[in-house]
Amino acid sequence: MIISSQVKEALANGEGVVALESTVITHGLPYPHNLSTARSLEQKVRSSGSHPATIALFDGKIHVGLDDEKLEILASSKNAVKVSTRDIAKTLIKKEVGGTTVASTMKIAHAAGISVFATGGIGGVHRGADQTFDISADLQELSKTPVCVVCSGVKSILDIPKTVEYLETHSVNCVVYGQENVFPSFFTRKSNSRAQFNTERLEDIVQLMKTSKSLGLPYGTILACPIPEKYAADGDVIQRAINQAVQEAIEQNIASQNVTPFILARVNELTEGASMATNIALLENNASIAGRLAAKMNDRRPITVSQTYSSSSTPKKPRVVSVKQKHEFNFRRSFTFLFSIRPLNPFRRQSLKQYRRV
Template sequence: MEQTNYNKLPIRSNIQVDKRKTKLCRHFRKGGDQICHYGSKCIFIHPEDGELYQNLIADTEEYHQQKTMINEKIGKLYQKRKVSSNFKKKQEYAKTINETIRQWNEDYPKAPNYYDLHGMTEQGAIDYVLDIVKWMRVKNVKTSRLETGKAFDISADLQELSQTPVCVVCSGVKSILDIPKTVEYLETHSVNCVVYGEGNVLPSFFTRKSGSKAQFQTESLEEVVELLKTSKTLGLPHGTVLACPIPEKYAADGDLIQQAIDQAVREAIEQNIASQQVTPFILARVNELTQGASMKTNIALLENNASIAGRLAAKLCDRRPIAISKMNRNQSSMVSKPKVVSIGAAIVDFEAITNEDVKDDGGSYNGRVVQRMGGVARNHAEALGRLGCESIFVSAIGDDQNGQFFRQNSEKTDITRVQMITNRPTCTYLAVNVKGNVKYGIVTSEPLLSTLTPKLIEANSDVLECSDFILLDSNLPVPLMAKTLEIAKKHEKQVWLEPTDIDKVKKVFSTGLVDAVTATSPNANEFLEWAKLCNVKVDTSIVNSADSVLELIEKEKRRLLLNTSLFVVTLANKGSAVVHRNKLGQLEFQALPPPLQMDKVVSVSGAGDSFNSGVIAGLTHNKSVVESLQLGQECARLTLQTTLAVSEAITPQLLK
């Protein structure tokens, strides 16, 4: 019979509805209470749905955790099989490997009639496929799916690097190993491989070049420091390999030593030397064959690596002095401020505020009009400055009265990188606020923003390259955004994208560098547009609750999240839906309540920018994601209670 199409199975519920069961009930996902309060009325999938439940359970976090464990187990079995010199023992290990994978397919089926052959030995896979074919004939099953791949031995130190945030300074991969596969494993498990030297070619211990490339090459230890700091800030659990080629003056001995290594490996095989005796034997034999040359080279490698590691450690521990106020002139502080660069428009805001029932009748309504500084990036820059960051603003203003107003109201921000454009007006924005909600706004930004080119970013590339975080405003022209993302991607900088409105979401996709964005915060409408651009079909009612948004993101995480580590969907008075990666690299889903009750809101302008800034400030001050989100909520709450775009109550004290 044909394989069942489970999306067309009738629902378990006794309630007659048109929906089909395609989602797992959230109560039975990881972290759920395992008790659905709707019982048989629930239209989502429960364990009692049998095969339908098994079809979906394979995509849960539990499945992926178990898959990781089974891969590690198989890797260890392959390692034992490789070093064993006993033929019978090798066969036993192979049998255990194949039986383990068969059992895995029975216990954790990815889908009905779906078989994962990854890790099996060649003969084991052949036997398994023959058994599957026999079973299909008996059961009259016409279609089965096989997932195949080539297995390879995994060293314990590689596994450790994939789960421990440590920097290993070394001379590359030993030539006695399978270098391409070693590099592939490290890349697959998010371990940074960096070549410190000329050319992106990994060294192979005694020789300066192997046939493999790393993900990254640099001649600057400062770039390595930024990479390590960013990884730490984001709580990434993976290690970094800094491969340092053998010094040039010792490279001439490389070929001689490599020949000796090849001979020593052959002798080890011939003499049945196995397990932990292999490496000591090879090193000793190579020293004999080279008449001590390998020992001298080995010592030179050690000294070179130690020197680089020492300089790297010194730069990691470096602290730049902050500005000393008059009151603290005798108490110099060596605590550095995290550096955040905000790029976008500087706008002078005018907001008309009323609590009356406004109608489209041409009438006049009682209220007030306030003037303040605004602009998405400028708001972030001010809030970040208030939160103890070294806040640098890259933008442009006109040589006019509004430009002067901007300069007079930027005491918390470094505005030395803001260009003044003649014959162009400073950007302005008029918002109409009715009972705490901005009904619409009118902006005059195009005349000035259209003059901004990638040259502005190139002129400020130095500050971008040494930043801890970059905030990017989508109001900017696409070429300028593309240049910013290009630099950020090259130097592996964290980028928070603020979409600003539904029509500007597509800009970042137009750059072709959306994968350089590591955090973003769309509102409800912007999220719907984001999903559309990611080719995810969404019912607009999904944004009526944070839980619905989270369920969609969990289902479509690979397409929606792209390369982001933090994804925040703000839903006004419905709160926010937050997805972030924890220290283990696993996704966590969280619904946040609104920062403030709507009846206490004075103005929503700038609240989202204050929230983002609080999160960024928390992350760059080495707080956890949860703590940073709490800080963001508090910053938003304070701004919601004022007509200012950024509340003056936001101070570094909030970080304590």
């Protein structure tokens, strides 16, 4: 894993960092709109007081934080592959250019010590999943990786009610950022589903994440941000386009990872570009909110390790660990356990036990 010097320094100093996915660059938007959008998202994060960390795979390495040259390569590549969590190892071995999905971006961000991630919309339960069992790996990752995903809800081409139910079953925190507790529908501000709760204060999200961490809860958090009213698409127009695109995907036997890119591209064609403009607007809005959230989570004070004292003992001075030391330890631990692929033979199990005691 290669972490850029800017991201590494920001993490070491306890400054806000926002992870950005790269599938939107490789598969979500056409060139050159994808490149200009990637640059715009990074600038939105910077303007909000945090540091952007676009994640992608190049030449057998995971990159966290890209320079402009790599953004250009990513945006213009004709052979880039879509990389979910299961595809990370394969893409590294084959040294392919890879755009990371929500699932793989969460996994890598957590391993790098980044807890806030901005995207457009998460994957979910596909329509007709009762027959196809097509459910996005994003949902599984959200159920086991403690990262806050700032998004505009579930992509409206999916089955939103079933996705919300799935998230509830798997204990994923699901919060709407706004005045109403109505789960957004990606292109439009409202769906027929509700979230866990809603808030207009990012401080509530910071407290939610810190409390979850203190309790040892491993679940992710969704901060669902309705697209600003002036950019919201005409719901009826979008829905008709989606229905037609979904039917075409079925007729053409398009399945698995190819479904979402096909439908989004087709919806953009059917709406004569209106859906792409809306998509870019919500991406930029989410990046700004994520930047503010990450900045609020920044705590430059030393981290005090709490201790429990008995009434008969003399309290000892708490051990103080710097943010940099804590990050370096968490990175080593996360990378070891998240990306280790060697079988756990008896000798290795003993080694891991010793590592945990360090």
